[in-house]
Amino acid sequence: MKIIQGGVCAPLGFKASGVHCGIRKNKSKEDLALLVSDVLCSAAAVYTTNKVKGAPIIVTKAHLENGRAQAVICNSGNANTCNIDGVEKAERMCALTSEYTGIPAQDVIVASTGVIGQVLPIEPIEGGMKALVAGLGREGAGKAARAIMTTDTVAKEFAREDVIGGKVVRVGAMAKGSGMIHPNMATLLCFVTTDAAVSPRMLDKALHAAVEDTLNMVSIDGDTSTNDMLTVMASGLSGAEEIDKEGEEYEKFTALLTAVLTDISRAIAKDGEGATRLLECKVSGAPDIPTAKKIAKSVVCSSLLKAAISAADANWGRVLCAIGYTDAQFDIDKIDVDLSSKAGSIAVCRNGSGVPFDEDEAKKILSLDEVCVRVNCNIGKACATAWGCDLTCDYVKINADYRT
Amino acid sequence: MKIIQGGVCAPLGFKASGVHCGIRKNKSKEDLALLVSDVLCSAAAVYTTNKVKGAPIIVTKAHLENGRAQAVICNSGNANTCNIDGVEKAERMCALTSEYTGIPAQDVIVASTGVIGQVLPIEPIEGGMKALVAGLGREGAGKAARAIMTTDTVAKEFAREDVIGGKVVRVGAMAKGSGMIHPNMATLLCFVTTDAAVSPRMLDKALHAAVEDTLNMVSIDGDTSTNDMLTVMASGLSGAEEIDKEGEEYEKFTALLTAVLTDISRAIAKDGEGATRLLECKVSGAPDIPTAKKIAKSVVCSSLLKAAISAADANWGRVLCAIGYTDAQFDIDKIDVDLSSKAGSIAVCRNGSGVPFDEDEAKKILSLDEVCVRVNCNIGKACATAWGCDLTCDYVKINADYRT
Numbered sequence: 001m002k003i004i005q006g007g008v009c010a011p012l013g014f015k016a017s018g019v020h021c022g023i024r025k026n027k028s029k030e031d032l033a034l035l036v037s038d039v040l041c042s043a044a045a046v047y048t049t050n051k052v053k054g055a056p057i058i059v060t061k062a063h064l065e066n067g068r069a070q071a072v073i074c075n076s077g078n079a080n081t082c083n084i085d086g087v088e089k090a091e092r093m094c095a096l097t098s099e100y101t102g103i104p105a106q107d108v109i110v111a112s113t114g115v116i117g118q119v120l121p122i123e124p125i126e127g128g129m130k131a132l133v134a135g136l137g138r139e140g141a142g143k144a145a146r147a148i149m150t151t152d153t154v155a156k157e158f159a160r161e162d163v164i165g166g167k168v169v170r171v172g173a174m175a176k177g178s179g180m181i182h183p184n185m186a187t188l189l190c191f192v193t194t195d196a197a198v199s200p201r202m203l204d205k206a207l208h209a210a211v212e213d214t215l216n217m218v219s220i221d222g223d224t225s226t227n228d229m230l231t232v233m234a235s236g237l238s239g240a241e242e243i244d245k246e247g248e249e250y251e252k253f254t255a256l257l258t259a260v261l262t263d264i265s266r267a268i269a270k271d272g273e274g275a276t277r278l279l280e281c282k283v284s285g286a287p288d289i290p291t292a293k294k295i296a297k298s299v300v301c302s303s304l305l306k307a308a309i310s311a312a313d314a315n316w317g318r319v320l321c322a323i324g325y326t327d328a329q330f331d332i333d334k335i336d337v338d339l340s341s342k343a344g345s346i347a348v349c350r351n352g353s354g355v356p357f358d359e360d361e362a363k364k365i366l367s368l369d370e371v372c373v374r375v376n377c378n379i380g381k382a383c384a385t386a387w388g389c390d391l392t393c394d395y396v397k398i399n400a401d402y403r404t
Numbered sequence: 405m406k407i408i409q410g411g412v413c414a415p416l417g418f419k420a421s422g423v424h425c426g427i428r429k430n431k432s433k434e435d436l437a438l439l440v441s442d443v444l445c446s447a448a449a450v451y452t453t454n455k456v457k458g459a460p461i462i463v464t465k466a467h468l469e470n471g472r473a474q475a476v477i478c479n480s481g482n483a484n485t486c487n488i489d490g491v492e493k494a495e496r497m498c499a500l501t502s503e504y505t506g507i508p509a510q511d512v513i514v515a516s517t518g519v520i521g522q523v524l525p526i527e528p529i530e531g532g533m534k535a536l537v538a539g540l541g542r543e544g545a546g547k548a549a550r551a552i553m554t555t556d557t558v559a560k561e562f563a564r565e566d567v568i569g570g571k572v573v574r575v576g577a578m579a580k581g582s583g584m585i586h587p588n589m590a591t592l593l594c595f596v597t598t599d600a601a602v603s604p605r606m607l608d609k610a611l612h613a614a615v616e617d618t619l620n621m622v623s624i625d626g627d628t629s630t631n632d633m634l635t636v637m638a639s640g641l642s643g644a645e646e647i648d649k650e651g652e653e654y655e656k657f658t659a660l661l662t663a664v665l666t667d668i669s670r671a672i673a674k675d676g677e678g679a680t681r682l683l684e685c686k687v688s689g690a691p692d693i694p695t696a697k698k699i700a701k702s703v704v705c706s707s708l709l710k711a712a713i714s715a716a717d718a719n720w721g722r723v724l725c726a727i728g729y730t731d732a733q734f735d736i737d738k739i740d741v742d743l744s745s746k747a748g749s750i751a752v753c754r755n756g757s758g759v760p761f762d763e764d765e766a767k768k769i770l771s772l773d774e775v776c777v778r779v780n781c782n783i784g785k786a787c788a789t790a791w792g793c794d795l796t797c798d799y800v801k802i803n804a805d806y807r808t
Contacts, residue, residue: 081721082721303707308803317485317486317520320520323456325453332455349521352486391800395707395711397797398711399707400715401715
């Protein structure tokens with residue numbers, strides 16, 4: 001497996017574009033993205049579990065019922081959610097895409113992200129379509145990745161390749177993250193492309209398996225968004241044989257997809273609203289995987305721990321507290337906790353009780369931009385990893401007057 | 405029912421005291437509290453559901469097994485939790501209380517609050533006992549209430565009285581709140597006294613009923629503490645007949661207890677760490693009470709909404725979002741939302757979609773120090789209220805370097 005450049009356009013057959021059409025006031029930031037495939041793709045998706053669902057989710061779900069798609073159109077600056085005319089506007093976005101690209105509207109995936117409950121102005125999108133389509137190209141991946149950003153501070157795009165069934169196969173992805181992100185379907189917006197040939201059924205299976213250990217293990221603030229959506233389109237243009245059943249090729253493809261979504265997950269957590277560092281929690285020795293996952297999530301979700309991490313303060317009692325209110329069965333008196341980063345590792349708790357440690361060394365370890373809380377339950381073999389970030393004043397500032 | 409002065413010493417038969425013994429460095433703040441009754445009391449308690457339980461909880465639970473108690477000793481500045489010698493130290497605190505007051509150690513309730521995972525120094529407590537006991541008096545309630553404070557900015561004490569069974573009966577309470585507070589047993593530390601005569605069994609029943617609608621409906625930050633404890637002691641010195649079964653007297657006593665715990669709940673929410681205003685959510689029209697409670701809690705727990713409230717920003721989409729990820733059954737398309745305070749009330753959402761409203765008026769309403777989100781599910785008759793607070797930079801600052 002190899003890390004490569006090119007984001008969503010790294011796999012063969014994909015072109016992307018991003019323009020500023022005017023939904024956002026800030027003209028220096030793109031707000032409309034388009035991603036198209038040269039051929040009709042197998043497609044699969046996962047969506048938010050929130051009962052409030054953005055109108056684009058309703059339309060996309062209907063379009064993906066047949067497991068096929070050829071384009072993605074996505075705007076930022078407005079979520080098109082909780083509006084009377086939401087579905088009508090989302091359908092209009094698909095119709096516009098069809099009009100300008102010739103791709104049937106029912107093969108278009110539509111997504112929106114931004115403020116909830118404000119009517120989406122369609123005029124900027126209508127006005128921007130010509131330039132958007134004119135900009136389509138393999139080098140357009142970066143602009144598309146920027147166009148879907150909201151409060152993200154960096155664009156998130158990754159790609160990897162591997163040899164599957166004798167052919168080089170690529171997976172690329174772009175995502176927007178930042179706020180309103182919580183494990184219960186923390187998909188945010190993420191669009192994945194691949195030139196592997198995968199049947200819709202196996203693509204759906206691989207996607208669910210990969211999301212379970214990646215994006216569903218990310219939390220920024222405990223708020224599950226109304227517009228979360230992750231889609232994957234497989235063009236098949238690598239020339240590799242179609243994966244239509246389980247087996248070695250399916251396993252390798254799922255591993256490749258999981259690797260790219262892990263890259264995305266870490267990037268999203270690290271760029272959480274206001275965050276200054278990535279907070280990773282690695283749980284081992286748990287009795288089963290669900291328990292390991294619950295503990296890992298509970299730790300990265302603790303507001304108190306996250307605030308301590310912002311100051312590189314080794315307040316490990318808050319780790320124990322967060323483990324303690326996890327809704328799962330384990331023995332708190334067997335828990336070991338270590339804090340680690342590239343600067344080293346330090347034991348802070350053994351058998352549920354504190355052990356003396358060097359505060360200066362702990363501070364040094366926690367001062368890096370990626371830190372890890374390692375929890376050993378010492379009662380089994382199951383492991384899990386979750387990703388979050390520290391909680392800073394900037395999170396509050398960003399969200400205090402988000403609408404203006 | 406009447407609001408009265410005197411806190412935990414308003415009911416007949418109780419004396420309290422608070423001193424600075426030296427667990428905290430800040431000498432201007434008391435850190436050791438004592439509350440004693442002239443007679444052995446009926447007693448009941450509720451505790452944290454966190455698997456990590458402070459040593460004082462283990463000792464108090466054992467002491468309350470017989471439903472009787474006569475004193476409470478409580479320190480702040482150290483939680484005596486996750487330490488090898490925790491139980492030993494908690495028992496020592498009870499033994500010291502016995503030594504200085506003559507009350508049997510097994511009739512003493514012990515509690516601690518502060519940093520987790522640091523060994524509790526017993527010497528300051530030993531040294532402070534003489535002054536603590538010398539200070540006991542009905543006028544000592546205020547000092548005791550201050551002594552149990554951690555990051556609280558105001559002491560929390562309330563009392564009310566009512567005529568039950570022909571006699572005036574009083575209920576008083578003191579509490580510490582502020583951080584690490586979440587609905588799943590948001591009891592923090594709260595000590596309640598009454599001069600009603602209530603059997604241990606009925607006292608326990610009344611307490612559980614009252615807590616369910618009061619302290620369990622408070623959330624500051626989603627973190628359930630390891631040391632939460634609420635105890636109630638009934639001296640019986642009002643002269644009223646003992647309540648030993650359900651009936652009018654039991655109902656009136658439970659209502660009185662609920663009223664005092666509502667006062668405490670609102671005060672704790674309003675004084676949440678870093679908070680500038682109380683955020684109340686009143687849900688009506690729900691299909692059943694558990695659903696109403698889940699929705700109300702979900703709204704006051706949303707970090708995003710709490711950040712918006714700190715800026716008096718009417719970002720009602722975040723209310724809908726929080727309602728939407730509530731784990732309960734209801735129809736999101738029937739939801740109405742209004743924002744209100746003493747400055748007025750404004751409709752922002754009808755049938756799950758936004759309605760036009762005057763932003764200036766909404767800003768005026770949300771700028772007061774107590775604001776309410778009213779949610780009508782429009783499908784049933786069940787109601788519930790939850791209390792929280794806004795999220796500010798000060799929450800982060802307070803918790804970034806809490807240990808130093």
